[in-house]
Amino acid sequence: xxxxxxxxxxxxxxxxxxxxxxxxxxxxxxGSLGGRVSxxxxxxxxxxxxxxxxxxxxxxxxxxxxxxxxEVRALLTELSRNRAHQGFTPTETAVxxxxxxxxxxxxxxxxxxxxxxxxxxxxxxxxxxxxxxxVYTRTREELISAQAEQLLELSTPVVKLWDGxxxxxxxxxxxxxxxxxxxxxxxxxxxxxxxxxxxIDITGVPAVDTEVAQHLLKTVVAxxxxxxxxxxxxxxxxxxxxxxxxxxxxxxxxxxxxxxxALRHALRRSGLTLSRTAPQAGAR
Amino acid sequence: MNGASSASQTLEITANxxxxxxxxRVRALAQQCRFSLVEQTKLITAASELARxxxxxxxxxxxxxxLVEERGRRGVRLVFDDRGPGIPDVDLALTxxxxxxxxxxxxxxxxxxxxxxxxLETVPGQGTTVTVTxxxx
Numbered sequence: 001x002x003x004x005x006x007x008x009x010x011x012x013x014x015x016x017x018x019x020x021x022x023x024x025x026x027x028x029x030x031g032s033l034g035g036r037v038s039x040x041x042x043x044x045x046x047x048x049x050x051x052x053x054x055x056x057x058x059x060x061x062x063x064x065x066x067x068x069x070x071e072v073r074a075l076l077t078e079l080s081r082n083r084a085h086q087g088f089t090p091t092e093t094a095v096x097x098x099x100x101x102x103x104x105x106x107x108x109x110x111x112x113x114x115x116x117x118x119x120x121x122x123x124x125x126x127x128x129x130x131x132x133x134x135v136y137t138r139t140r141e142e143l144i145s146a147q148a149e150q151l152l153e154l155s156t157p158v159v160k161l162w163d164g165x166x167x168x169x170x171x172x173x174x175x176x177x178x179x180x181x182x183x184x185x186x187x188x189x190x191x192x193x194x195x196x197x198x199x200i201d202i203t204g205v206p207a208v209d210t211e212v213a214q215h216l217l218k219t220v221v222a223x224x225x226x227x228x229x230x231x232x233x234x235x236x237x238x239x240x241x242x243x244x245x246x247x248x249x250x251x252x253x254x255x256x257x258x259x260x261x262a263l264r265h266a267l268r269r270s271g272l273t274l275s276r277t278a279p280q281a282g283a284r
Numbered sequence: 285m286n287g288a289s290s291a292s293q294t295l296e297i298t299a300n301x302x303x304x305x306x307x308x309r310v311r312a313l314a315q316q317c318r319f320s321l322v323e324q325t326k327l328i329t330a331a332s333e334l335a336r337x338x339x340x341x342x343x344x345x346x347x348x349x350x351l352v353e354e355r356g357r358r359g360v361r362l363v364f365d366d367r368g369p370g371i372p373d374v375d376l377a378l379t380x381x382x383x384x385x386x387x388x389x390x391x392x393x394x395x396x397x398x399x400x401x402x403x404l405e406t407v408p409g410q411g412t413t414v415t416v417t418x419x420x421x
Binding site: 238 | 300301304307311321322324325326328329332333336380387388390391393394395397398
C-alpha cells in the first residue's frame with residue numbers, strides 16, 4: 001500500500017468522527033491531568049493540534065519530523081513547555097499525544113487497510129510523543145540553569161567580622177560566573193564598610209582545582225588594587241595536599257587553616273591586639 | 285582494559301553543569317571505593333581538571349567512570365573522551381605552566397600528579413582520550 005493512501009485513510013478516519021474523537025481525546029487528557037489544567041484549556045490546545053495534525057496528514061506527510069508537521073511540532077512545543085513550567089511529570093506531558101492512539105482504536109472498522117493505517121499512525125504518534133519529551137527535557141534544563149543563576153545571587157553573602165574586617169564565606173563550586181559575583185560584592189563591601197582587610201573562607205568549597213585557584217587569585221589581586229589585604233582561610237589538609245600536587249603557587253598571598261586564624265591575623269594587621277584578662281569569676 | 289571493571293557509567297560533558305556532575309559522580313565512586321579524604325579530594329580535583337579540558341579544549345565529550353579491581357587492589361578508573369582537535373604536541377601540553385587557553389597551564393600536568401596511572405591518547409584532528417586510575421591505599 002502506498003504512503004499516500006495510508007495518510008488518506010487516516011484523514012478519513014480522523015475527520016469522519018472528528019468532533020467526537022477530538023472531544024474524547026480532550027476528556028482523556030484532561031482526566032489524566034487531574035484537573036490541574038482546566039478542561040476548556042485542554043480542549044483549546046488539543047483542538048488546535050488535532051486540526052494541524054489532520055492538515056499535515058492531508059498534505060500526505062507520515063514523517064513526524066518532516067516539513068508537513070512543522071505546525072504540529074510548533075503546537076506540541078508550546079504544550080510541552082507549558083507542562084514543564086507548570087511542573088507536570090514527563091508522563092503527564094507525553095500522554096497528551098499517546099492518548100490519541102487509545103481514542104482512535106475503537107473507531108477502526110477492522111479492515112486490513114484500517115489496521116495498517118493505524119499501525120503507521122501509531123509510529124507517527126510515537127515520533128511526536130518523543131518530540132514532546134525532548135522539548136519537555138530541554139525546558140526543564142533551562143529552568144534548572146535559570147535557578148542556578150538565582151542561587152548564585154543568594155549564596156554569596158559578605159559579612160562584617162570586625163571594624164575594618166569583612167568575611168566572604170564561600171560554599172560550593174566556584175566557577176567564573178560565581179567568582180564575578182563574589183568579587184563584585186566583596187569589592188563593593190570594602191568600599192561601603194571602609195574595610196582594609198578581607199577574609200575569603202573556602203571551608204565550604206569541596207575541591208580547589210586550577211580554575212577555582214585562578215579565580216581566587218584574581219579576586220585577591222583585585223582587592224589589593226583597592227588597597228585592601230586579602231587572606232584566604234579554610235585550607236583543610238586534603239585541599240593543601242591537592243594544591244601542592246597540582247603545582248598551584250599562591251605566591252605571597254596569606255593563607256590560613258581556619259577562619260579564626262585569619263581573623264587574628266587580620267586584626268593584628270590592622271593594629272589591634274588581643275589580650276586575655278583573668279576569666280570573670282562566678283557570674284551567677 | 286585489564287582487570288574486572290564493574291558497571292561503568294558514562295556521563296555527557298557538554299556544558300559547565302557536566303563538569304559539576306562529573307565531580308559528583310567521581311566523589312560517589314571514590315567513596316564507594318573507600319578512599320581516604322585526601323585521596324578522594326585528589327581524584328575529584330583531577331576529574332574536575334580533565335572534565336573541563338574535555339569541555340573547553342575538546343568541545344565536549346564524555347566521562348566513563350567505574351570501579352576496577354586488579355591484582356587484589358581496588359581503584360577507580362575514569363576515561364575522558366572527546367572528538368575535538370586533539371593535542372598536537374603532547375610533551376608541550378604536559379609542561380607545567382604551558383596553556384593554549386587562558387588557564388594556569390597546570391590542569392593536565394597537575395592531574396597526572398594527582399592520580400596513579402595516566403594514559404593520554406590523542407590523534408590530531410580526531411580527538412583525545414585520557415584514562416586515569418587511582419588505587420585505594
